[in-house]
Amino acid sequence: MAIVDYTATELLERMDSRDLTSRDITAAYLAQIETHHGEVNALVRWDAEGAMRTAEAIDSRRELGEPVGLLAGVPVVVKDNLCTSRHVTSCASRMLANYCSPYDATVIERLKAADAVILGKGNMDEFAMGASTETSAFGPTHNPWKLGHIPGGSSGGSAAAVAASMAPVSLGSDTGGSIRQPSAHCGVVGLKPTYGRVSRYGLIAFGSSLDCIGPMGRTAEDVARVMSVLAGNDPKDATSIAGPVPRYEMSCREPLDGVRLGVIDEQFGEGLDDEVASKVEMAIREFEGLGATVTNISLPHIRYAIAAYYIIAPSEASSNLARFDGAHYGYRAEDIPLDEQDGPLVAMYRKTRREGFGEEVKRRIMLGTYSLSAGYYDAYYLRALKIRRLIAQDFADAYKNVDFLIGPVTPTPAFEIGEKMEDPLAMYLGDSYTVGANLAGLPALSLPCGHTAEGLPVAVQLQGPALSEEGLLQLACAFQQESDWHLMRPELTKAE
Amino acid sequence: MNDSLPYTTIIGLEVHVQLATRSKLFCRCENRYGADPNTLTCPVCAGLPGALPVMNRSAYELSVRAAVGLNCEIPLFTKWDRKNYFYADLPKGFQTSQFDLPLSQHGYLDISDPKGEFSDKRIGIIRAHLEEDAGKSLHDEAAGKADSRIDLNRCGTPLLEIVSEPDLRSPEEVGIYLSDLKLLLEYLRISDCNMQEGSLRVDANINLHLPVDGELKATPIVEVKNMNSFRAVQRALAYEAVRQYEQWQESGRCLGDPGVTKETRGWDDDAGVSRSQRSKEESSDYRYFPEPDLPPVVITEAEVEAHRLALGELPAALRTRLVAEYQLPEGDADVLVNQGRPLVDYFFSLAGAIDDGKIASNWIQQDVMRYLSEVGVTIDDYPVAAEQLGSLIADVLAKKLSTSRGREVLAQMVSSGETPQAAMQSLGIVEVDSAATEQLCRELLEANPKVVADIKEGKMKAVGALVGQAKQRNPNVQPQEVRDLCLRLAGEM
Numbered sequence: 001m002a003i004v005d006y007t008a009t010e011l012l013e014r015m016d017s018r019d020l021t022s023r024d025i026t027a028a029y030l031a032q033i034e035t036h037h038g039e040v041n042a043l044v045r046w047d048a049e050g051a052m053r054t055a056e057a058i059d060s061r062r063e064l065g066e067p068v069g070l071l072a073g074v075p076v077v078v079k080d081n082l083c084t085s086r087h088v089t090s091c092a093s094r095m096l097a098n099y100c101s102p103y104d105a106t107v108i109e110r111l112k113a114a115d116a117v118i119l120g121k122g123n124m125d126e127f128a129m130g131a132s133t134e135t136s137a138f139g140p141t142h143n144p145w146k147l148g149h150i151p152g153g154s155s156g157g158s159a160a161a162v163a164a165s166m167a168p169v170s171l172g173s174d175t176g177g178s179i180r181q182p183s184a185h186c187g188v189v190g191l192k193p194t195y196g197r198v199s200r201y202g203l204i205a206f207g208s209s210l211d212c213i214g215p216m217g218r219t220a221e222d223v224a225r226v227m228s229v230l231a232g233n234d235p236k237d238a239t240s241i242a243g244p245v246p247r248y249e250m251s252c253r254e255p256l257d258g259v260r261l262g263v264i265d266e267q268f269g270e271g272l273d274d275e276v277a278s279k280v281e282m283a284i285r286e287f288e289g290l291g292a293t294v295t296n297i298s299l300p301h302i303r304y305a306i307a308a309y310y311i312i313a314p315s316e317a318s319s320n321l322a323r324f325d326g327a328h329y330g331y332r333a334e335d336i337p338l339d340e341q342d343g344p345l346v347a348m349y350r351k352t353r354r355e356g357f358g359e360e361v362k363r364r365i366m367l368g369t370y371s372l373s374a375g376y377y378d379a380y381y382l383r384a385l386k387i388r389r390l391i392a393q394d395f396a397d398a399y400k401n402v403d404f405l406i407g408p409v410t411p412t413p414a415f416e417i418g419e420k421m422e423d424p425l426a427m428y429l430g431d432s433y434t435v436g437a438n439l440a441g442l443p444a445l446s447l448p449c450g451h452t453a454e455g456l457p458v459a460v461q462l463q464g465p466a467l468s469e470e471g472l473l474q475l476a477c478a479f480q481q482e483s484d485w486h487l488m489r490p491e492l493t494k495a496e
Numbered sequence: 497m498n499d500s501l502p503y504t505t506i507i508g509l510e511v512h513v514q515l516a517t518r519s520k521l522f523c524r525c526e527n528r529y530g531a532d533p534n535t536l537t538c539p540v541c542a543g544l545p546g547a548l549p550v551m552n553r554s555a556y557e558l559s560v561r562a563a564v565g566l567n568c569e570i571p572l573f574t575k576w577d578r579k580n581y582f583y584a585d586l587p588k589g590f591q592t593s594q595f596d597l598p599l600s601q602h603g604y605l606d607i608s609d610p611k612g613e614f615s616d617k618r619i620g621i622i623r624a625h626l627e628e629d630a631g632k633s634l635h636d637e638a639a640g641k642a643d644s645r646i647d648l649n650r651c652g653t654p655l656l657e658i659v660s661e662p663d664l665r666s667p668e669e670v671g672i673y674l675s676d677l678k679l680l681l682e683y684l685r686i687s688d689c690n691m692q693e694g695s696l697r698v699d700a701n702i703n704l705h706l707p708v709d710g711e712l713k714a715t716p717i718v719e720v721k722n723m724n725s726f727r728a729v730q731r732a733l734a735y736e737a738v739r740q741y742e743q744w745q746e747s748g749r750c751l752g753d754p755g756v757t758k759e760t761r762g763w764d765d766d767a768g769v770s771r772s773q774r775s776k777e778e779s780s781d782y783r784y785f786p787e788p789d790l791p792p793v794v795i796t797e798a799e800v801e802a803h804r805l806a807l808g809e810l811p812a813a814l815r816t817r818l819v820a821e822y823q824l825p826e827g828d829a830d831v832l833v834n835q836g837r838p839l840v841d842y843f844f845s846l847a848g849a850i851d852d853g854k855i856a857s858n859w860i861q862q863d864v865m866r867y868l869s870e871v872g873v874t875i876d877d878y879p880v881a882a883e884q885l886g887s888l889i890a891d892v893l894a895k896k897l898s899t900s901r902g903r904e905v906l907a908q909m910v911s912s913g914e915t916p917q918a919a920m921q922s923l924g925i926v927e928v929d930s931a932a933t934e935q936l937c938r939e940l941l942e943a944n945p946k947v948v949a950d951i952k953e954g955k956m957k958a959v960g961a962l963v964g965q966a967k968q969r970n971p972n973v974q975p976q977e978v979r980d981l982c983l984r985l986a987g988e989m
């Protein structure tokens with residue numbers, strides 16, 4: 001087995017037993033990136049030199065018998081909306097194409113403290129707005145399973161990097177499904193934690209009340225291990241949750257007894273692809289086989305989730321992205337036309353934002369600005385907040401009767417690149433099954449459970465109440481012990 | 497209020513006060529005026545991507561103290577909202593402020609005119625809420641200059657916005673309201689209220705009510721900005737009332753007429769006129785919505801009550817006490833209280849030491865305050881402790897030295913930091929015992945038979961010459977003692 005086929009847990013075992021060094025491992029992943037970057041375009045930039053230096057430093061500490069962190073020597077790819085004090089953090093936008101953050105995001109600090117080796121930055125939809133990684137200013141990422149198809153988004157680069165064996169684990173961010181949906185399309189495990197469980201400090205904000213950073217990997221165990229590093233209170237994030245953090249990678253192998261699963265009725269109707277439906281139903285039967293009891297559950301307000309989400313997220317985004325105005329940092333337009341009415345400052349703002357943002361970002365800024373405007377606020381933003389509360393209540397009611405909810409992650413398998421670019425509404429409807437967890441602030445996990453006849457991955461979504469990440473990871477771990485979807489690898493073009 | 501005017505002036509004020517916290521509202525940067533540009537900044541207050549705010553609780557507590565001092569109701573739950581607008585000094589593109597659930601509301605400030613020109617009056621406070629200050633643009637946008645500069649040091653400074661009801665009826669009332677408000681905030685140690693440094697800023701809303709054929713008409717409301725001193729506020733409002741009246745006579749336009757919007761005018765104190773500012777700013781829609789990065793703030797009844805109990809004696813109560821307990825005239829009480837609590841405390845110590853409020857007040861107003869204003873320092877930096885000054889005044893009261901000699905001694909104490917005794921020694925002042933004084937008087941009377949004769953004839957004024965000679969021979973003699981003694985001895989001769 002090649003180095004790049006190991007899981008993070010296996011790599012750690014081999015480093016502990018001195019069969020492999022982080023140097024070997026890091027070099028192997030960098031070689032995989034170099035070889036297949038042209039096909040997949042999973043990373044927007046990587047730092048081979050810096051990664052090798054870190055790997056060597058960790059190797060020598062391990063050699064000296066010094067204590068090392070939970071991810072010591074394990075390569076990681078992080079989404080390009082996470083601020084890193086080395087190199088550029090661009091959000092895959094022309095607006096920040098040359099922006100260097102002076103500080104590390106809290107999750108980056110935590111990865112570094114756990115002795116992870118950060119390889120580079122994952123491609124994404126511009127400012128995390130999209131479900132296909134096609135809106136990136138650096139070109140689309142290709143699905144490693146079928147290069148003409150999208151990898152999902154917005155964390156498409158992070159998902160594709162794991163699927164293409166360019167990193168054993170990666171970090172994504174999830175505002176409406178942006179970890180789970182690309183994980184589903186790329187056949188990897190992706191966890192969107194409870195809102196506030198992982199600090200957002202240093203995550204370039206999209207929808208602040210919805211944004212969550214989370215891990216992606218081939219196995220639930222790897223995801224659990226990274227989660228142990230990421231989770232915890234951060235005094236720099238006022239919305240961060242206090243309280244102890246479990247060692248997820250230890251508890252995830254414990255057996256689950258008498259788990260009650262609820263199948264979300266509303267997510268098996270119109271719009272769900274037959275092949276996806278049948279794979280998800282098979283997964284549900286496998287869970288039954290593992291001892292889970294399954295009942296049907298209704299979330300009566302979930303059908304309004306997309307409508308509410310596409311008011312709330314763009315509203316917050318319209319405010320969060322106001323700072324990108326060319327005045328302080330980032331892209332600034334040149335040759336500002338003389339604007340008689342508004343003066344040179346406004347003219348500069350206008351041209352900078354027109355040129356610096358892509359179409360999808362501008363569409364969402366417009367949507368959000370409109371929803372918050374005087375005369376529309378009550379009809380849109382305020383009603384969306386009310387729906388949000390009703391949806392949260394639906395989940396709370398459901399968890400009185402079941403422990404976890406189960407259903408599909410996406411209505412269809414990954415579509416072709418370019419297929420939905422002209423139809424934003426169709427693209428938005430792809431988020432139907434995932435946005436509920438963001439609106440309610442609850443954890444959810446995407447678990448690979450099959451492939452279509454065309455060879456595209458399909459996943460099942462597990463959702464749970466607040467801070468139930470341990471249970472979700474246990475379920476996923478139990479499933480993976482009885483299945484081998486996570487062992488499959490896409491066929492990439494061989495190196496010349 | 498001038499009853500002869502054909503209109504009533506209606507004024508409400510928005511006062512912004514920078515809170516005297518150590519650090520800024522949402523980050524740990526130092527909250528200080530006057531540092532080099534952009535040296536007191538961090539990713540949070542500079543609005544860098546990914547940075548998040550964390551509330552400085554002491555700014556909230558200070559605001560609650562101010563609001564309690566303004567007799568406001570304190571809701572037990574308050575939240576933050578974003579006020580969205582683009583400007584170069586606002587790096588996030590929004591200001592974190594409070595919109596529909598401010599930290600306090602429905603308060604009042606009682607004002608009274610020491611000159612008695614208007615009767616005591618209660619000015620309503622609609623609300624006081626907390627928000628972050630913006631940076632400073634050091635450029636001239638209108639001129640379109642290329643080298644615009646921005647200083648973000650002020651970004652994130654906690655700012656308390658105190659909005660009054662439109663209860664003020666004249667520039668004079670506005671002046672009293674502002675100085676009473678400033679005094680209250682200083683007493684509560686909320687802010688240094690320095691208008692030059694921008695830690696207190698005033699915007700005014702003003703219009704006129706005019707009776708026309710038994711009906712009350714109102715002129716359009718105008719917001720006046722850019723007033724950099726209390727005097728400028730009063731001048732701007734006096735100007736604006738006249739301007740609105742003249743405009744109304746010309747156009748007859750009233751509040752609520754079609755096409756009438758709120759106008760913003762900037763005051764030019766040098767020119768003594770206000771000018772209309774661009775109309776774009778009036779129509780701005782700030783798209784307020786709840787700040788998702790900050791949890792709501794909660795406080796308990798008990799905590800609010802603790803703030804109420806900790807307020808201490810506020811200026812109005814202190815004035816009353818000075819009049820009642822120390823028998824000071826109201827004017828004296830007003831002057832002392834307006835100097836701030838530390839000076840009042842100095843007064844208390846001094847009055848206690850000499851057991852006389854009025855004399856203590858006189859010395860403070862004539863000697864201490866003159867020094868403070870000449871040197872430009874506060875009472876905390878006054879070199880003579882109240883006990884030392886008290887001991888000096890006691891000597892004067894005991895006629896050990898004259899008031900004018902006392903002033904000389906005080907001047908010596910101020911410049912050298914000496915005790916009264918040491919200062920007297922430095923000046924060569926020694927107490928002359930009564931035997932020595934009597935000896936001196938006898939010598940003078942014997943040497944001046946003409947004066948003795950005059951005195952015997954009843955020309956008492958003649959004794960003045962002897963007092964003068966006595967002071968020349970020994971500057972330490974008590975003139976009054978010499979006068980009395982010479983008169984008695986001459987009578988016996």
Ligand SMILES: [Zn+2]
Pocket residue numbers: 520523524525536537538539540541542652
């Ligand atoms: Zn700061």
